[in-house]
Amino acid sequence: MVAPLTSDSVIQIAKDCGADLAGIAGAATLNAFPPDPRWPQTPERMSPDAKSVIVLVLRVPVASFRTREPEPYQMMNMMINRRLDKIARRVSEQLEKRGYFGLVMNNNSTDWELKSGTYGHLSLRHLAVEAGLGTLGLGVNFMCVEYGPRVNLAVVVTDAELEPGEPMIEQLCVGEGCSRCLYACPTDSVLHFHIDKRQCSIEAQTTGFYGAADLFHKFVEADEGTREKILNSKDHLHYWQGLTRVWGCFGTCPRCTAVCPVGDDYHEFLAEPQKEIPETTPERIAKGQAYKAARKQGDEVPGLSDWNVRWVGPGGYTGKAAKAQRKKYKAEQST
Ligand code: B12
Ligand code: SF4
Ligand code: SF4
The missing domain is CATH 3.40.109 (NADH Oxidase)
Known part of the structure; x- marks a missing residue:
């Protein structure tokens, strides 16, 4: 039974x-x-x-x-x-x-x-x-x-x-006071409980759909000599590998996940190697601080709307x- x-x-x-x-x-x-x-x-x-x-x-x-x-x-x-x-x-x-x-x-x-x-x-x-x-x-x-x-x-x-x-x-x-994912993001895609997907895709999907469509478009529009160059380019090789091995089509950027201090795995294995975030810039720090202030003041934040919260x-x-x-x-x- x-x-x-x-x-x-x-x-x-x-x-x-x-x-x-x-x-x-x-x-x-x-x-x-x-x-x-x-x-x-x-x-x-x-x-x-x-x-x-x-x-x-x-x-x-x-x-x-x-x-x-x-x-x-x-x-x-x-x-x-x-x-x-x-x-x-x-x-x-x-x-x-x-x-x-x-x-x-x-x-x-x-x-x-x-x-x-x-x-x-x-x-x-x-x-x-x-x-x-x-x-x-x-x-x-x-x-x-x-x-x-x-x-x-x-x-x-x-x-x-x-x-x-x-x-x-x-x-x-941890929120705006942490903002480590924001500091580490190479494309400045981390927003206030939201994300700029187009920007993120540049690093997260190096051989994604839009990149493939773009390369194909360039090929179709190009003259004979440029077509030859595209066929023998690094980009073409990457799309070939993407098609045959699903390599680079998704999950190609580890930064926002690597530096997040939440989780036992972080404390055990990542706290030391990921402590410093080399990508941090004064502009990124200011962005995190602006998010913190906006939340404290109760500003309207779409990512924290009644629906999204x-x-x-x-x-x-x-x-x-x-x-x-x-x-x-x-x-x-x-x-
Ligand atoms: C399309 C997609 C992407 C796109 C868009 C990501 C996204 N946020 O939607 C891109 C290429 C950018 C992407 C990147 C990544 N992805 Co992805 N992706 C997907 C996929 C296929 C669909 C996502 C989806 O349907 N979203 C639905 C919408 C409604 O969610 P949303 O856009 O985030 O909207 C919310 C917020 O943005 C917020 N919001 C805040 N302000 C505002 C303002 C407005 C106007 C609106 C509309 C909404 C809004 O409200 C919305 C509702 O809560 C899923 C698989 C799946 N079927 O779920 C994997 C998935 C989400 N991805 C995953 C992963 C691993 C990643 C990456 C970490 C990969 C990498 N390292 O390279 C990055 C992380 C980037 C990030 N910080 O989000 C994992 C999730 C892992 C996790 N722990 O969260 C999934 C579930 C795949 C899987 N099977 O595991 N991804
Ligand atoms: S996956 Fe990379 S590019 Fe996308 S939000 Fe995370 S750190 Fe930024
Ligand atoms: S690094 Fe993690 S805990 Fe810190 S703000 Fe980003 S998602 Fe939140």
Whole structure:
């Protein structure tokens, strides 16, 4: 006899399948609170029978943030996402054995119908927050107490009715007074609980869609001699590697995640090597201070609007969750 499905048993199945953390978000809540209501990323669009979404978290090993070369981080990101696909498929199979469906969502593609192809079918970060696994940081990276933002995500949509997790009230991100991600960002993309995606893509997707379209466009417009040069260029080689190895298509910039002080992994392995942020400039410090002042004064900040604050942590930063996790981690280490 197969045991009845509960949230705890599904979370255990997910962990047995290889996830570092897992949680449950309720489809009804997500249908009611799409991250950007103008382009609703809702489970009901995926299946009218969706009742719950299982969120899977896999951490990015710290070694990726202990090298000055971006390639190992790119490689690791690619491997983590493929591994998440496999874990999600296994969870889906386990659900089927118990009489439910498990729809594995693509974990790193976008939907052409949603904001000109810049949003995914579902927003995995927002789902992770709804599942009670963490909150969004200053540059909207999802972070959890265990590994900070150094995690990737995958989700499985199911018709199983499961008790959802409680979203956190406390803001895990230290906030404007920290601003380390803002200082480290090579393209100045970190905004006030928001991000400049076009700018970020320059470093985060070195062989992404827009770059590929741009190169192709240049080729089509060029004269014979320039075409020859494009064919033999470094850019062309990079797109070739991107196509054959998904190399550089996503996850090519480690900076905002490497320097974030949230997470046991940071304290254990990154605090020393990432202490200094060489990219810091007086302008970036001033930007962080302006964000801090704006929040203190209660200025209107879109990233902290009544709608958006839900995913940032409406209770603000207190440090309590981080402290409790440090205590738990140290106790686990000493046994
Ligand atoms: C498109 C995409 C990108 C784009 C755009 C990122 C983005 N913020 O949307 C680019 C190329 C820039 C990108 C970069 C990165 N990405 Co990406 N990306 C995605 C993808 C495929 C879709 C994102 C999506 O649907 N967003 C939905 C919208 C609604 O969210 P949003 O734009 O952030 O909007 C919120 C805020 O901006 C805020 N807001 C604040 N002010 C304002 C003002 C206005 C007017 C509006 C509208 C909103 C707004 O409100 C919105 C609602 O809360 C997801 C996979 C997925 N399906 O979720 C991965 C994903 C989010 N990426 C991921 C990763 C790892 C990264 C990088 C770290 C990779 C790297 N190092 O190179 C960087 C991080 C950059 C950053 N700080 O966000 C991970 C998340 C990991 C994590 N811990 O958060 C995901 C989940 C992939 C995965 N399977 O793990 N990514
Ligand atoms: S991924 Fe890189 S470019 Fe994008 S926000 Fe983070 S630090 Fe900036
Ligand atoms: S580096 Fe600091 S400001 Fe940026 S997300 Fe992490 S805790 Fe928040």
